[in-house]
Amino acid sequence: MSIEFSVRASYHLASDPGTRILQKESFTVKIVSPFEANYELVPRLHLDPWPSLFDPDTIQDLPDEEEASTKPALGLAQKWCLMCHYASFATEELLVVELDAQITSNSPGIRCVSKGKQALPGDGLEIQPRGMKIAEFDIMVQKLSLDDRSSARVEVAFMIKWKRPNSSLPAKEASEVDGLVNLDITIENPSSHFLTFGLTMEPSDEFAFSGSKKTTVHVLPVSRRTTTYRLLPLVRGAFIRPGLAVRDKYFQKVLRIIPTEGMKADKEGLLVWIPDDEDETDEV
Template identity: 30%
Template sequence: MNLTLVFREAREYRLKEIALSVKTDRFQLKHTLNNIEHLQTKDWLHDDEGNGIRRGLHHHETTAVTVLPKPPKLRIAVVDLRSQYYVGERCTLTIRVTNDEAESVTGSIRQIHDESGDTALSIRWEAEDRECTGADLYPLQELHPDDSALLTLSIQAPLDAGTHAIALDADYTLAGVPFTALKRTLTLEIVFATLFEAKFTLSPALHEDPWPSYFTSSSASESPEGVPHLWRVGSKLRSLADCSILFESVKAIVDHVGEDASCQIMDLDRLDQVTLIPQGVFERAFQLLTRKGSLDNRSLTAVELSLELTWRRQDNVKVSTALVPIPRMTLPTSEPRVLCVHAESRDTGADVVLQYHLENPSSHFLTFAITFEANDDFAFSGPKHRALSLAPLSRHRIDYHLLVHGALDAVKGPGGPGRWIYPGLRVVDSYYQKTLQVQAAGNGVKLDAQKGLAVWVPASTEKR
């Protein structure tokens, strides 16, 4: 006779004693084995039609058995998991919970993630019930066999790229066995990638307002504000996304500015909604106005900025925000410089009018030797050689009228076809024998790495 014993609780069971009790009308018999040496055996007898068949037990310890938990049949799956997400993105995951058990189940599901460090995720459940929204634990209503429930998990991506693990633990019980808990776990590896490859440029710009002076101070005991300096910060972003994205807004924000200094950001133009395809390039520029709190402060100005981009996927209505840090900028405030702008020509005999602004924001008298070099591409009107002395905290403008010779092969440029010419102005500090580099400070002028300052001449303005 074979006896079968079923263990329902998941644990380790050890045999300590076997007792056989027989009770009849004539007698009662009880036989007990509690000697561990007698209980251990390597074989067991199997009754096969009255014949005892000995079979070996393939266990090292035959008086112990480990009962494993019942395999859970509740399924957890993510419906819309993407291959990667991006830093700063607001992500939404749809979780489907399916009951493959033979009975109805009830329980709860919990999301677990690493909350340590600066790159921790911000995760919450979204539900119509406000008590469930934002909690780590989400209750599962009764699910009948083969039924499913859809849950929404909202994730605010970190600002740094990396891979994060999110565990979804479902604890539930069967309707027929309410005191036996079952557990199903799903672990997700979510990749948060960098959205853009960013490059930034910094160049000076001309601030046309009059400079402050000690002689115009409102109070004799107080120093006036420092000299205003205008800068142009250009950004070039290349999309690293695997889908098209839409820019809603792009703006620069000030993270930090040095002591006794102010910083103001001005947009150069208005931004409409822009669509950027994978590997597409987007360029945006803005102006930066810095000023020291006092004319007596001649130290460098340290500025830290970030580019704040509001964007969304083309197939998603949820808007995300990305912060792209701009490398720290150390801006000089007391060094002399030469700025060139392309002015509007009111002289019908000139194709181009160039204005060179020589600035001396230092506290010393400076003398410059100025030479304008001849060029085969144009004739010019203006001083060819001259010496210029600048008092402290002063600047001076020199105009040159250019008449372009002939019409060379036109190329595509800003505003239509035209060509670049390369006027050469050499400015040397007579005392320090230092040559100042002419900086492009407006539209229609740029710096060429090999030829120096370049000026754009539209094809429609070339006279001869």
């Protein structure tokens, strides 16, 4: 049996709460039963006395279906033993915590009860891979009428509740990614006009980044705004080239980025220096 489920995550970066990021992934999990069982139904002697033909209380018509649940069972009582041989096909040790046999359905006109719930240790019954155990349950069957000689059908479900010896998942310690570099882009507006700029960061094989791929920045007159990208470079001791572009929304013109410490520019754009592991500088 297979179960398919989907995981959907919607989140945003603390540095850009206005941009929602949506990720969706589907998984298929195969459900495999760790146990297999075979069964044997053998007769046993029921100790209750049989009804007497000379007792007038046992002479009556067959009950209707509506009255079957209220009238006492007057037929012959039979006792059967359901022997369950179950084996573990798991690859590790398991603990069986409960064994039970439940009557799922039976023919009309009979009463059927399962008894003999297995007593197990408080911490569970250990079963090794390829190990086999035996469980026995008493099945009590009795017709509602002594004159009913028809065959009867009973369906029984063998229930096994189990767990692993260590069912708790190990807690993972919080971890952080080493070697992150913060790239701050500051846009200054010394004019007396309200300006709007578009920032675009293209993906690269040289690094991974955290931040908006495309965003709009509004800058008030005589003010400046700073946008931060977090870079995870795949190289050390070398320059990387972020695909960063700043465009004036009104004039539709790509602006030139002026490099500061730890950066330089050429004809193709901006270059950012990634220090060695020994260097402590993580902001440019």
